[in-house]
Amino acid sequence: MHRQWNLSVIDSPRPVVKLEHVSKRYGAFDVLKDINLSVLPGDVLAIIGPSGSGKSTLLRCINWLEPANSGIISVGDVTIRCEEVPEKSRLTALRRQLGMVFQSFNLFPHMTVLRNISLAQERTLGRSRKEADAISLNLLDRVGLADKAYQYPVRCSGGQQQRIAIARALALDPKVMLFDEPTSALDPELGLEVLAVMRELAGSGMTMIVVTHEMGFAENVSEHTMIMAEGEILEYGPSREVIRNPKTERARRFLRAVNDR
Amino acid sequence: MIETLLMGVTWADVKTWLPGFWNGFLISLKLTFVSLVLGVPMGLLLALGVQAKTRASRLTCLALVEIGRGAPALVMLQFVYYGLPSAGISLPAFTAAAVALCWNTGAYTSEIIRAGLDAIPAGQKEAAEALNLSRVDELRFVLLPQGLRIAVPALMGFSILVFQGTSLCFAIALPEIISRAYDIGSMYFFYFPALAVAGLFFAAVCIPASFLVEWFEHRAGAYSRR
Numbered sequence: 001m002h003r004q005w006n007l008s009v010i011d012s013p014r015p016v017v018k019l020e021h022v023s024k025r026y027g028a029f030d031v032l033k034d035i036n037l038s039v040l041p042g043d044v045l046a047i048i049g050p051s052g053s054g055k056s057t058l059l060r061c062i063n064w065l066e067p068a069n070s071g072i073i074s075v076g077d078v079t080i081r082c083e084e085v086p087e088k089s090r091l092t093a094l095r096r097q098l099g100m101v102f103q104s105f106n107l108f109p110h111m112t113v114l115r116n117i118s119l120a121q122e123r124t125l126g127r128s129r130k131e132a133d134a135i136s137l138n139l140l141d142r143v144g145l146a147d148k149a150y151q152y153p154v155r156c157s158g159g160q161q162q163r164i165a166i167a168r169a170l171a172l173d174p175k176v177m178l179f180d181e182p183t184s185a186l187d188p189e190l191g192l193e194v195l196a197v198m199r200e201l202a203g204s205g206m207t208m209i210v211v212t213h214e215m216g217f218a219e220n221v222s223e224h225t226m227i228m229a230e231g232e233i234l235e236y237g238p239s240r241e242v243i244r245n246p247k248t249e250r251a252r253r254f255l256r257a258v259n260d261r
Numbered sequence: 262m263i264e265t266l267l268m269g270v271t272w273a274d275v276k277t278w279l280p281g282f283w284n285g286f287l288i289s290l291k292l293t294f295v296s297l298v299l300g301v302p303m304g305l306l307l308a309l310g311v312q313a314k315t316r317a318s319r320l321t322c323l324a325l326v327e328i329g330r331g332a333p334a335l336v337m338l339q340f341v342y343y344g345l346p347s348a349g350i351s352l353p354a355f356t357a358a359a360v361a362l363c364w365n366t367g368a369y370t371s372e373i374i375r376a377g378l379d380a381i382p383a384g385q386k387e388a389a390e391a392l393n394l395s396r397v398d399e400l401r402f403v404l405l406p407q408g409l410r411i412a413v414p415a416l417m418g419f420s421i422l423v424f425q426g427t428s429l430c431f432a433i434a435l436p437e438i439i440s441r442a443y444d445i446g447s448m449y450f451f452y453f454p455a456l457a458v459a460g461l462f463f464a465a466v467c468i469p470a471s472f473l474v475e476w477f478e479h480r481a482g483a484y485s486r487r
Contacts (some may be wrong), residue, residue: 095390096393106388108402109407120394123402124393124395169391169392
């Protein structure tokens with residue numbers, strides 16, 4: 001038997017994503033109200049909740065696709081104070097650590113699948129075309145789509161496109177993967193193949209924040225689950241606990257609605 | 262009726278006009294070429310300029326576009342050819358025509374290109390940003406290839422208009438097709454037949470070109486179709 005050293009005593013795990021008092025307004029409407037959140041390395045966090053609760057906005061604030069109005073966002077050792085306009089270099093350093101997968105895939109339709117995955121590697125990491133393509137092909141193999149490398153995205157099903165989008169994000173070696181309702185645009189069968197890839201990714205130790213309506217994924221794959229409504233965190237904790245025994249009435253109502261389908 | 266209009270002009274007469282028309286036709290083509298080769302890149306710059314972050318560049322580009330689109334091409338031509346000499350800038354007819362039509366082309370194509378860029382789904386820009394592409398790379402690799410592809414049929418259609426627009430240059434005595442027709446008309450009073458031949462020259466280019474645009478329009482949409 002190996003003796004498992006508890007390294008956390010020496011090097012206590014620091015959260016890789018940390019939000020402190022993050023708020024966001026659209027005009028007079030508060031989308032996010034004083035959000036505090038820590039995600040440890042290797043954690044898989046599912047964010048669930050009704051539409052308009054601010055889940056997607058929260059995710060998009062983390063990589064500054066949408067600027068938050070106040071609070072502090074830290075990813076790795078990059079910290080952004082939301083009241084200030086961050087310099088380009090800081091934004092780049094922030095996004096460098098984050099991969100993002102969108103609901104609508106957002107592959108570049110005018111490039112082959114391989115180019116989709118290789119382009120940013122060459123432009124942002126300085127990899128050569130050869131290096132990048134080798135990495136891309138490897139990742140395509142990992143998501144089960146090696147045969148699609150030279151096709152255009154329109155030739156791929158939605159589920160395949162989303163798996164390609166995951167490979168594209170992974171190619172930049174992110175520390176954290178953000179998923180914004182990755183299966184919502186897919187029929188249940190195609191959603192399944194995307195979820196399988198995500199499950200494999202979670203198993204490999206990737207830190208993931210997943211906005212989703214897939215309760216199965218939240219309960220069985222993610223370690224933690226967070227329920228949001230009206231821009232606030234209603235519940236946060238180990239997934240099973242949050243989903244089986246929600247403490248707030250609002251969360252119970254939401255989960256009832258989900259289970260009634 | 263037709264006989265009265267043709268005024269007894271025979272094929273032999275038309276044949277003697279053809280070399281002159283041909284030279285005029287070449288001038289029109291050359292002018293169209295210059296206007297497009299300089300005007301379309303200018304349109305691209307203006308399209309990017311009106312969306313720039315700096316106020317000064319935004320306003321300058323906006324002014325250039327609005328003047329170029331607002332003023333009729335005929336007015337621009339006469340302004341450059343007859344107006345600018347009072348400011349000490351005298352240009353030969355061809356150069357003056359090129360300047361005026363370039364401005365016009367730049368202004369109109371900037372709007373076509375801007376519309377092409379605007380038609381790209383917002384998710385494309387977001388994906389580029391999330392992948393950490395720089396603003397220049399985002400334009401170069403993601404937005405322009407898609408936006409221009411959307412704009413190409415409209416740009417080709419506009420090119421036909423530029424070619425037709427060169428006919429206005431008779432007003433500044435540039436010896437293009439219409440000027441030649443006027444010369445023949447004023448010499449022999451054969452206005453109708455001369456202008457009809459001039460029209461044939463335009464038709465010979467514009468009709469095939471518009472079929473080409475249609476074909477291209479069909480083809481350009483292909484990559485987004487299954």
